[in-house]
Amino acid sequence: MPELPEVETIRRYLSPVLRNRIIKNVVIRRNDAVGFPSSARFRQEARNARIYQISRKGKYLLFSLTSHKVLVIHLRLSGQLRITQADQVPKYERIRFILDNDSALSFIEPRVLGKVYLLKDSELSKIIPGLAQMGLEPIDHRFNTQYLAEKFIHRQAKVKTLLLDQKICAGVGNIYSDEALFYAGIMPIRPAGSLRRNEVKRLVIALRHIINKALRAMGTTMTDGRYLQPDGARGMFQYQLMVVGRESLPCYKCGKKIIRITISNRSSYYCPVCQH
DNA sequence: CTTGTGTCCTGTAGGC
DNA sequence: TGCCTACAGGACACAA
Secondary structure: OOOHHHHHHHHHHHHHHHOOOEEEEEEEOOHHHEEEOOHHHHHHHHOOOEEEEEEEEOOEEEEEEOOOEEEEEEOOOOOEEEEEEOOOOOOOEEEEEEEOOOEEEEEEOOOOOOEEEEEEHHHHHHHOHHHHOOOEOOOOOOOOHHHHHHHHOOOOOEHHHHHOOOOOEOOOOHHHHHHHHHHHOOOOOOEHHHOOHHHHHHHHHHHHHHHHHHHHOOOOOOOOOOOOOOOOOOOOHHHHOOOOOOOOOEOOOOOOEOEEEEEOOEEEEEOOOOOO
16 A cells, blocks of 8 residues: 555645545445445535545545545555546446546545545544554654654564554555665664664654655555556656565675565565664 | 554465 | 465554
């Protein structure tokens, strides 16, 4: 699924395209793609609302509607958003927002893990607790050594696990955590609390650096093409990945083989020489 | 509170 | 071709 750079790229694409568009109708092809409220109420309440702003918090997209409600979309592992013309219905389309200009916003989600929600502001944190508890994003200027060191102190969990924790590093996922750890020269399995202050500092710089580079590259589209921009264009950061997806291939820095291990059921890639 | 594990759901790639 | 397994960018519930 998209991480911060992918979701932000999607937001930047959609923002001018959807601003002031009216949702004329909603076609719900899978009821379980609606997280809240019921699909019938979702459809009814989204109809005729105008989109006036699109923002992002971590990996959540937030569409502010004129009806004093927020349309929240989370793409999870395989969700996509596409702008489509009236006669185009993409495969795995779960929800279709028909707009007032003969185009549609298509929510595509093969695995049906990603969800859409329609909420009042006051309901946001209750229905989606992850939004309320969200930590700082690495591109936030308050995300500094002090912040991360405080989160890591006395923690035995692997540093990689804590990088994936949205309460700590909002927007970071499996790809950029590995890339940042490589850039910082830190082993993913290190207990987070064992990092010296200088290492935490390197990690803060690395996270910021990697995420900004990925943003400039419009995100990472792996060979499976699961992440695409709303017009179908691919991201470009896959060509700059240093460790992710490179098991047994030579490290670009030292030439030793990249290792893949499993950390909390997720693939993790690292260089056994460059990372300590 | 912390940590590790399993689960949600479906599709695809690769081995045999 | 068919069958089987492993894997997939996330988040959360649950048990210890």
